[in-house]
Amino acid sequence: MQTKTLKGWLCAGAMALAGLSPLAHAEKKDSFELAWTIYAGWMPWQYADESGIMKKWADKYGIKVNITQINDYVESINQYTAGQFDGVVATSMDALSIPAAGGVDTTALIVGDYSNGNDGMVMKGSGNLADVKGQQVHLVELSVSHYLLAHALESVGLSEKDIQVVNTSDADLVAAFNTPDVRNVVTWNPLLSDVQAVPDAQLVFDSSKIPGHIKDLTVVNSQTLADNPAFGKALVGAWYEVMSILESDTEEGAKARAALGQASGTDQAGYEAQLEGMKMFWKPSDSVAFIESDEAYEAMDSVRHFSFDHGLLGEGADSADFVGIAMPGDKVLGNEGNVKLRFDPTYMRMAADGKL
Secondary structure, eight states, X not given: OOOOXXXXXXXXXXXXXXTOOOOSOOOOOSEEEEEEOOOTTTTHHHHHHHTSHHHHHHHHTTOEEEEEEOSOHHHHHHHHHTTXXXXXXXXXXXXXXXXXXXXXXXXXXXXXXXXXXXXXXXXXXXSOGGGGTTSEEEEOTTXXXXXXXXXXXXXXXXXXXXXXXXXXXXTTXXXXXXXXXXXXXXXXXXXXXXXXXXXXXXXXXXXXXXXXXXXXXXXXXXXXXXXXXXXXXXXXXXXXXXXXXXXXSSXXXXXXXXXXXXXXXXXXXXXXXXXXXXXXXXXXXXXXXXXXXXXXXXXXXXXXXXXXXXXXXOTTOOSTTSSEEEETTTEEESOGGGEEEEEOOHHHHHHHTTOO
C-alpha cells in the first residue's frame, strides 16, 4: 500500500520560513489556489474537484478555485506560507508552527475533524505504558506523533526525559517495528493498523484519549479571505456538500468512499475504517459547536505550549504567548498584538444557517 499521509514535519522547514513577513495586502481577485495532501480527512477535496462540486460553488460566486494535490505535506504548507497558494490543509499544530509562526496571518476556515483513534502508541511485549520508562520510542520527531507521546507519558506520570525519542521516517516505521530491537512506536493510520498487526504488539494509548487535540483543518490566508469573501463561501459550501454525500448511506456515498479509498491507496473498507478513527464533523453546525467549545480552547492551549517547548514557534519566540491564537467568542490565546492564527466560525455558521 502506498500512502502519502505525512502528518509529521521537520523543524528546519519552519525555521527557514520564520523570517518571512506576511503578505502586506491581498486584493480582490477571481481565481484562487488550494493545496491538499492525501490523508483521510482531506481526501474530500479530491472528490470536490473531480465531481464538479467545487466548480459549481465557485461558479455560484463568479470565481475559479484550482485544487492541487501536493505529494509532500510539509512542502505544501511551506508553499502556502510563501504565498504560492491561497489555502492549504494542515493539522492545527502545523498551522500554528509553520505559517502562523512564520508571520503569515492564517484563518482556519473549515474544522473538518479531529483524530479519535487514528493516531496511537504501540508497544511490543507489554500492555503497560509505564514499562516504557528507560526505553527508546520510534516516531516522526516534532510531529503530531511526538505530541501524542507527550500526553501518553503524562498519563502515567512520566515525561520525555524518562525515554529516548528516536526520529524515524514514517516510511520506515513499520519495517523498524518488525525488527527485534524496536519495541515502541507512535504513528498514525494506516501505519498504525500495520504495526498493531505485528506479533505481540499492543496499543497502549491513542488519540481518543485526547479528543480535539489533533485537528484537521482547511486554512486560508486571512487577508485574502477578508478581501474575497466569495472564496470562503465557495470553499465552505463545496466542503459541506461533499460531507453530506460521504456520510450518506446511499449508492452515491458508497461510490464516493470507494473512490477516495482507491485514491488513497486502499479501498472502500479501508477508507471507512480510517474515517472511524476520526471524529468527523459532517455538518457545519457540528464544526461550529466543537470549535466554540471549552474543549477546543483547552486543546489549542496545550498545542501551543508543546510547540513552544519544542522550539516550533521560531527562534524569536520567548514564550508560548509569542503567537496569538484567536478563538471564537473574542478569546485570544497568547499575544493579542501578534494574532496569526484565527479560528473563525463565520463561514461555517453561514453554512449551518443555510445562508451560503
